[in-house]
Structure formats: C-alpha cells, structure tokens
Amino acid sequence: MEADLIRQPAAVLGDAIAAREVSAREVTKAHLDRIAQVDDRVHAFLYVDTDGALAAADAVDAEIAEGIRRSPLAGVPLALKDVLAMKGVPTTCGSRILEGWRPPYDATVVERLRAAGVIILGKTNMDEFAMGSSTEHSAYGPTHNPWDLERIPGGSGGGSAAAIASFEAPLAIGTDTGGSIRQPAAVTGTVGVKPTYGGVSRFGLVALASSLDQAGPCTRTVMDAALLQSVIGGYDPRDSTSINAPVPDVVAAAERADVRGMRIGLVKELSGEGYQAGVEQRFREAVAILEDLGAEVVEVSCPHFDYALGAYYLILPSECSSNLARFDGMRYGLRVGDDADRSVEEVMSLTREAGFGAEVKRRIMLGTYALSSGYYAAYYGQAQKVRTLIQRDFAQAFADVDVLVSPTTPTTAFRIGEKVDDPLAMYLNDIATIPVNLAGNCAMSLPVGLAPEDGLPVGLQVMVPPQADDRLYLVGGALEAALRDRWGHLLIEEVPAL
Amino acid sequence: MSAITRAEVAHLARLARLALAEDELDHYAQQLDVILQSVARVCEVAADDIPPTSHPMPLVNVFRPDEVAPSLTQEQALAAAPAVEDGRFRVPRILDEE
Numbered sequence: 001m002e003a004d005l006i007r008q009p010a011a012v013l014g015d016a017i018a019a020r021e022v023s024a025r026e027v028t029k030a031h032l033d034r035i036a037q038v039d040d041r042v043h044a045f046l047y048v049d050t051d052g053a054l055a056a057a058d059a060v061d062a063e064i065a066e067g068i069r070r071s072p073l074a075g076v077p078l079a080l081k082d083v084l085a086m087k088g089v090p091t092t093c094g095s096r097i098l099e100g101w102r103p104p105y106d107a108t109v110v111e112r113l114r115a116a117g118v119i120i121l122g123k124t125n126m127d128e129f130a131m132g133s134s135t136e137h138s139a140y141g142p143t144h145n146p147w148d149l150e151r152i153p154g155g156s157g158g159g160s161a162a163a164i165a166s167f168e169a170p171l172a173i174g175t176d177t178g179g180s181i182r183q184p185a186a187v188t189g190t191v192g193v194k195p196t197y198g199g200v201s202r203f204g205l206v207a208l209a210s211s212l213d214q215a216g217p218c219t220r221t222v223m224d225a226a227l228l229q230s231v232i233g234g235y236d237p238r239d240s241t242s243i244n245a246p247v248p249d250v251v252a253a254a255e256r257a258d259v260r261g262m263r264i265g266l267v268k269e270l271s272g273e274g275y276q277a278g279v280e281q282r283f284r285e286a287v288a289i290l291e292d293l294g295a296e297v298v299e300v301s302c303p304h305f306d307y308a309l310g311a312y313y314l315i316l317p318s319e320c321s322s323n324l325a326r327f328d329g330m331r332y333g334l335r336v337g338d339d340a341d342r343s344v345e346e347v348m349s350l351t352r353e354a355g356f357g358a359e360v361k362r363r364i365m366l367g368t369y370a371l372s373s374g375y376y377a378a379y380y381g382q383a384q385k386v387r388t389l390i391q392r393d394f395a396q397a398f399a400d401v402d403v404l405v406s407p408t409t410p411t412t413a414f415r416i417g418e419k420v421d422d423p424l425a426m427y428l429n430d431i432a433t434i435p436v437n438l439a440g441n442c443a444m445s446l447p448v449g450l451a452p453e454d455g456l457p458v459g460l461q462v463m464v465p466p467q468a469d470d471r472l473y474l475v476g477g478a479l480e481a482a483l484r485d486r487w488g489h490l491l492i493e494e495v496p497a498l
Numbered sequence: 499m500s501a502i503t504r505a506e507v508a509h510l511a512r513l514a515r516l517a518l519a520e521d522e523l524d525h526y527a528q529q530l531d532v533i534l535q536s537v538a539r540v541c542e543v544a545a546d547d548i549p550p551t552s553h554p555m556p557l558v559n560v561f562r563p564d565e566v567a568p569s570l571t572q573e574q575a576l577a578a579a580p581a582v583e584d585g586r587f588r589v590p591r592i593l594d595e596e
Binding site: 134384439 | 562
C-alpha cells in the first residue's frame with residue numbers, strides 16, 4: 001500500500017498501522033511530503049507541526065509494537081481547524097489579532113484526538129473567527145479549491161475541506177456555526193458532519209456564537225466521519241452545554257448503511273429560486289437512489305425556514321459582538337498604540353481596528369446594533385421568536401418523517417473574489433444549512449456528483465433530530481455505497497491531479 | 499425600519515471599541531443598511547405569543563463540586579501578555595487624570 005498512502009481512507013490506514021503493514025511514521029511522513037508538494041497552491045494550512053506530528057507518530061508506533069491500539073484511528077493524521085486551542089502551537093483563528101498566540105492548554109477535542117493516538121499535522125486556514133463562506137476573510141490569504149484553484153473551497157472551514165480534498169490529510173476537524181463544515185464539504189466533494197449541539201465539547205473552541213457553534217468531522221468517507229465523531233464526541237464537564245448522555249453508535253450505523261422502510265422528507269423551502277439547475281438535478285437523482293434503496297420519499301413544508309437567514313444574521317452577530325469583546329489587547333494577542341499616554345479605551349479601539357478584518361468589524365457592529373436599547377426587542381428578540389418557530393417546524397416535520405434532505409448549498413463553488421465585497425450574496429450560501437444550527441439538530445453533507453454545467457461537486461444534506469446522529473450515517477452510508485457502485489469509485493477520485 | 503446613518507455607525511463603533519477610519523464609516527453605513535433591510539424580514543413574522551429561544555437545548559443550571567484542581571501557573575497565564583510588570587498584566591491608564 002506504500003504507493004498511494006495518501007489516497008487511503010482513515011479506517012484503512014488505521015487497520016494497516018495496527019497490523020504493522022505500515023508505520024504511523026511512514027503514513028505521517030507521506031502526508032507531510034504531500035503538504036510540502038501541493039500546499040503552496042492550495043494553502044490549506046496556516047501552520048504545519050512537522051516535529052510534533054512525527055514525535056506523536058513514533059509514540060503510536062512504539063505502542064503498536066507493544067500490542068496497544070488506542071483507537072481505530074491510532075496513527076492516522078489529521079488537520080485541525082485553527083479555531084481550536086492546541087497547547088504550544090500557534091492558534092490564530094485566521095485573525096491578525098491572535099497572530100503568534102500559542103495557547104497554554106489543549107481544547108477537549110484536541111485532548112481526545114491525542115488520547116486516541118490521532119496525529120495532528122497542523123492548523124488549517126479559515127475565515128477570520130469563522131465568519132464567512134469562502135475562506136477569503138482569512139487575514140492570511142485565501143485557500144484554493146482543489147477541484148479548481150481559481151475557486152473558493154467554502155468557508156469558514158475551507159482549509160480543513162481543501163486539506164481532505166487534496167489528499168494532504170485523510171481526516172480534519174471543522175466547526176459549524178451556520179454551515180462551516182457542511183458547505184465546504186459540499187463544494188469540495190467531501191463528507192462533513194455537524195453533530196447535535198452539545199454532542200462535542202466546545203471547551204477550547206474559540207467562540208463565535210456560543211448557542212450555534214459545534215465542532216465535527218471532515219473526511220472523504222462516511223465511515224471515517226463516524227470513526228472521528230466517536231473519538232471527539234461525548235460528555236465533557238468543562239462545557240456546561242455538553243450533553244450528559246451516551247453518544248449514538250454512529251460507527252454501527254455507518255456499517256449498517258440501510259434506509260429500507262425509512263421515511264425521507266424533501267424540504268420544499270430549500271429548493272427552487274436561487275438554486276443552480278445542476279445542483280437540483282444531482283440532488284434529485286440522489287433522492288431517487290434512496291427511493292430505489294427502499295426509502296419512502298415525501299415532500300414536507302417548513303414555512304419558517306424562509307426567515308432562518310434573517311434570524312441567523314441577527315442572532316449570530318449579537319452573540320459574536322459579545323464573545324469577541326474579549327479580544328481587547330490586554331492579556332494576550334495584539335496591542336496597538338500603547339504609548340504610555342493613551343487611555344485603555346483608545347488602545348483597545350486602535351488594537352481592534354488594526355487586528356480585525358472587514359467582515360468581523362461588520363458583524364460586531366451589526367450585533368452591537370441589534371442588541372442596543374430601542375432595537376433589542378424588534379431585532380434580537382424577534383429573531384429569538386423566529387428561532388422557536390423554526391424548531392417547531394422541525395419538530396412537526398420529524399413527527400411525520402425520519403430524516404429531511406436538501407441540497408447542502410444553492411450553488412457549486414464560486415470564483416475567488418466574486419462575492420467578497422457583497423456580504424448579502426455571501427450570506428446566501430448558508431441558506432440551506434442555517435436552520436439546523438438554529439434548532440440544534442445534527443446534519444451531514446455528502447457528495448452526490450458533479451453539476452453538469454460546471455463539472456463541480458454537489459452536496460446533499462441529511463438532517464435529523466437532536467441526538468439522532470446515528471440516523472445520518474444510515475442514510476449517508478447507504479447513499480455513498482450506492483453511488484460508489486454506480487461510479488466504480490468515490491467522487492473524490494475524480495479531483496484533478498495537483 | 500429606518501436607514502442607518504453615518505453618525506449611528508460612528509456611535510456603534512465607539513460602543514464596540516473600533517477606531518474606524520473616516521472612509522470605513524461611509525462604507526459600513528451603506529453595507530449595514532442593506533443587511534439590516536434584508537434581515538428585518540423577520541419582523542414580518544407574527545410572533546407576539548411565541549416564546550423566545552436563546553439556546554437550542556432546554557438548559558438548566560449545571561453544578562459541579564467546588565474542588566481545587568490544577569490550573570495555569572502565573573507564568574503560563576502571563577506568557578502571552580503584550581505587557582507584564584511585577585507578575586501582573588500591565589495595562590494602559592484607566593483614569594483620565596492621575
């Protein structure tokens with residue numbers, strides 16, 4: 001298997017490492033070499049931790065030699081979104097305000113990856129503080145989509161998705177506040193899962209919007225996503241919103257991969273106007289496959305989804321304007337203008353002006369406005385009520401069907417620069433992914449083909465009720481297997497050589 | 499909803515501790531206006547009798563035993579500070595007159 005180590009699924013690599021057919025060091029080295037070869041064009045990584053990764057790989061190899069296998073993913077490399085704290089390794093969130101900051105602690109997700117023997121290769125590029133749908137809002141330059149380097153890889157987790165799609169890593173961690181795992185997965189032909197809110201600890205995840213943020217897996221196969229979710233998921237007393245209940249058995253569900261007798265709802269509001277013809281075509285073909293596999297498909301209506309984008313762009317800025325108040329240049333990060341004469345308020349204002357990019361400032365001001373007296377009830381208060389109505393829409397739909405499906409994104413990957421100065425056009429990319437975050441459900445995006453008009457990947461989104469994450473994998477596993485039978489390979493095998 | 503003015507943007511920037519440049523004030527006034535007009539659609543929804551949701555899960559208070567546990571050392575906590583003095587964070591003046 002030496003020749004194409006980088007093209008193997010994580011599950012296969014983990015088994016080969018455990019069987020000592022290949023060492024964790026060889027696998028890690030192969031991916032570090034790949035990064036060295038192609039990342040000048042992709043720019044998925046902000047930091048590569050070569051020494052740390054090789055040391056961790058050697059430790060896994062030593063344990064394997066003693067017969068210890070920490071997890072099915074022991075020795076498998078992973079790319080970590082730069083929004084998660086990793087002790088001693090630069091963590092920037094794609095922002096100048098945190099340039100050079102090395103956290104003094106590990107996020108729980110990082111702790112669990114280390115405990116499972118997963119090898120962390122480095123930190124991936126992202127829209128600044130996870131605000132964006134294209135990774136163009138990174139202070140360190142955009143990431144390029146491996147399917148077409150002139151196009152965006154989605155965002156905010158474009159670096160994690162591009163690392164997977166360019167075979168720089170078989171696994172990555174993303175975070176999803178309004179679609180930042182699923183939308184990049186859709187436009188790069190990869191798999192992305194937003195677990196149930198509270199399913200994965202937020203301790204050490206730099207907060208964008210605390211009631212929406214959730215970390216999850218980015219992979220090339222459904223089984224790899226299940227294995228990774230099993231490693232990072234579960235109760236953490238350090239996150240007061242963590243669910244204190246067993247994680248659904250997502251690996252068993254990915255193995256079963258069965259939709260027979262399942263009722264699948266097509267969300268009427270997540271199609272039609274604004275959706276690219278080729279996206280809808282591939283989506284409907286995939287739904288027909290699910291029917292052939294024994295599922296019953298019906299159309300359902302979630303009338304308040306039409307207001308989800310508006311509610312989201314009031315709730316998110318409100319929470320982020322509050323969360324990002326901590327970046328004040330006093331205890332860590334950038335400090336500008338401290339000349340021993342200026343007041344603390346002046347230094348804070350100069351620091352934040354210099355340290356934050358345009359989109360971050362825009363959302364902080366939007367949130368400050370929505371929370372200010374006189375507007376609070378009309379904006380933030382009303383958005384919270386709409387959030388209730390969206391939760392009720394989901395509850396009503398799930399009383400009738402087991403899962404809901406939609407296209408993940410309205411279009412395929414657009415060109416770098418096309419929407420960067422048009423915030424509203426950018427926000428529309430998340431129109432199909434946002435309702436899940438507002439309600440706290442879980443969802444998966446998986447590749448269902450290339451749009452005929454541009455040859456770019458299309459994603460299908462599966463949505464299920466909170467804490468029913470395993471159901472995602474029943475659908476995802478079944479659809480992936482059927483598509484693989486039809487094509488003779490995974491869609492990602494068609495990505496152009498770099 | 500009324501249009502957002504340049505003066506309002508300046509006020510918001512002050513509240514948010516952002517020392518915006520003059521050209522940014524005009525730029526943001528125009529952009530925030532467009533965004534607010536779009537998101538204001540949520541006001542069309544009749545929701546007077548609907549309870550607000552601030553969080554996706556019905557949260558109750560979460561308690562833990564009040565026990566001493568390992569934490570960062572003073573050195574670790576100060577390691578990333580822009581300025582340190584006598585084992586503390588050094589900050590710019592917080593009062594107008596000394």
